[in-house]
Amino acid sequence: MSAIGNSTNIFWQECQVGKLDRQKLLKQRGCVVWITGLSGSGKSTLACTLGRELHSRGNLAYVLDGDNLRHGLNKDLGFSADDRAENIRRVGEVAKLFADAGLICIASLISPYRKDRDSCRSIIPDSSFIEVFMNMPLELCEARDPKGLYKLARAGKIKGFTGIDDPYEPPHNCEIEIKEEMGVCPSPSAMAGQVVGYLEEKGFLQD
Numbered sequence: 001m002s003a004i005g006n007s008t009n010i011f012w013q014e015c016q017v018g019k020l021d022r023q024k025l026l027k028q029r030g031c032v033v034w035i036t037g038l039s040g041s042g043k044s045t046l047a048c049t050l051g052r053e054l055h056s057r058g059n060l061a062y063v064l065d066g067d068n069l070r071h072g073l074n075k076d077l078g079f080s081a082d083d084r085a086e087n088i089r090r091v092g093e094v095a096k097l098f099a100d101a102g103l104i105c106i107a108s109l110i111s112p113y114r115k116d117r118d119s120c121r122s123i124i125p126d127s128s129f130i131e132v133f134m135n136m137p138l139e140l141c142e143a144r145d146p147k148g149l150y151k152l153a154r155a156g157k158i159k160g161f162t163g164i165d166d167p168y169e170p171p172h173n174c175e176i177e178i179k180e181e182m183g184v185c186p187s188p189s190a191m192a193g194q195v196v197g198y199l200e201e202k203g204f205l206q207d
Ligand SMILES: Nc1ncnc2c1ncn2[C@@H]1O[C@H](COP(=O)(O)OS(=O)(=O)O)[C@@H](OP(=O)(O)O)[C@H]1O
Pocket: 038, 039, 040, 043, 044, 066, 067, 070, 079, 083, 084, 085, 087, 088, 108, 109, 110, 111, 112, 147, 149, 158, 159, 160, 161, 162, 166
């Protein structure tokens, strides 16, 4: 019996079927692929391409996309530092559950603050938090501007936009970095291939 946060007199309930049993069933190891980077850096493109590639290989994956989660679970949150921290905390907890279920959970969020990403890393066990940094220059993201948000931010119509008047802290310890080679961004399938190669090498795609 213990107190956790504001909950008192709570107990941990164990069930007969555990993570190892689920992993055996799925023939893979649950993990979290956490994709971080500026708006327009290609997070969602990588998440979806990777999800499709894993699906076609017979691996069960699920994408948690920041934009999509803000339509439901996180619709009460804005873009202040506190709200972003709470956003990342909640998605980290959900990702942890998906990984415990045995899935390859792909989370794609700007997640601009290092300490928030590191908090997520600290709750995911067994080196199964794989941080992927979309290291794309701001100029490229701004030139892409698929939603017109950079334009609005430059015009002062969106305040606190990441990369313009709000910070982005690049990772110090990411497992995978995706960046331009000789000034060219790798194709979506090459980006996904880089992540699949890592997952294969570390044994996540088999039990
Ligand atoms: N102020 C501000 N700063 C950054 N982004 C903004 C902002 N306002 C709205 N948007 C849109 O919200 C998407 C980012 O949501 P996230 O949940 O990933 O953000 S965060 O991790 O909490 O920082 C982001 O989506 P992506 O472009 O896919 O990154 C934007 O479409």
